[in-house]
Amino acid sequence: MIVLSGTIGAGKSTLTKMLADHLGTQAFYETVDDNTILKMFYADPQKYGFLLQVYFMNKRLGYIQQAQSNELDILDRSIFEDALLFKLNADLGRATETEVEIHQALLENMMENLPGVASKDPGLLIYIRVSFETMLKRIELRGRDFEQVEQDPSLYEYYRTLTSRYDAWFEEYDRSPKIMIDGDRLDFVTEELARTEVLAAIDNKLTQLGLR
Numbered sequence: 001m002i003v004l005s006g007t008i009g010a011g012k013s014t015l016t017k018m019l020a021d022h023l024g025t026q027a028f029y030e031t032v033d034d035n036t037i038l039k040m041f042y043a044d045p046q047k048y049g050f051l052l053q054v055y056f057m058n059k060r061l062g063y064i065q066q067a068q069s070n071e072l073d074i075l076d077r078s079i080f081e082d083a084l085l086f087k088l089n090a091d092l093g094r095a096t097e098t099e100v101e102i103h104q105a106l107l108e109n110m111m112e113n114l115p116g117v118a119s120k121d122p123g124l125l126i127y128i129r130v131s132f133e134t135m136l137k138r139i140e141l142r143g144r145d146f147e148q149v150e151q152d153p154s155l156y157e158y159y160r161t162l163t164s165r166y167d168a169w170f171e172e173y174d175r176s177p178k179i180m181i182d183g184d185r186l187d188f189v190t191e192e193l194a195r196t197e198v199l200a201a202i203d204n205k206l207t208q209l210g211l212r
Helices: 012-023 036-043 045-067 081-091 097-110 132-142 155-172 192-208
Strands: 002-005 124-129 178-182
Touching: 002 012, 012 124, 012 192, 036 045, 045 081, 045 097, 081 097, 081 155, 124 155, 124 192, 132 155, 178 192
Parallel strands: 002 124, 124 178
Antiparallel strands: none
16 A cells, blocks of 8 residues: 655645545545544643544554455555654653554564564655645644634643654664655645646656556
8 A cells, every 4th residue: 555644734635635536546535524532632732642543543453454355545644654653752751651552562563574464554654744834724723622723822832842853763664665755845745846746756766666
């Protein structure tokens, strides 16, 4: 499968739909609007942080299992980002180190590749890199109240720190081939020429990997 990664507001859902339409494959989206735990987390991060991460992990594993029927199906969020997000919550006092260790052990056990069983690793990971400023603009534009800095000023530092950690995470990621899209230079969310360039770059990578 193909999986996308990037900060909140990077354009993962938009690129997922673009790719699914372009490749003629199925898209799997991270559930947000029907996720009652997410709103509980924003209201009380320390209490619901671990529950939220387990919820997301379970959902994403289900999507991975469904997407294995077609190597070009697309997931709009990588399960491997969960550790990055949860570690940040712990560093900000929203989770304990014990919870982080348990979460990491669960993730490793769930994603272990076993002999004779199809790999759960993606065929390609696509990282959409955007600046902190672009991230804030996108969050404001999509208008989810619980994500807005105006509603909760503490989110500013959370978002800033999250953005700063993604590049290091992408550099260390080694579970599959990977490609980075410059989401600031190529605003595929609003610009047609940028969409064409992004799709061409991904097509080229898929061809190199023998997936097209």
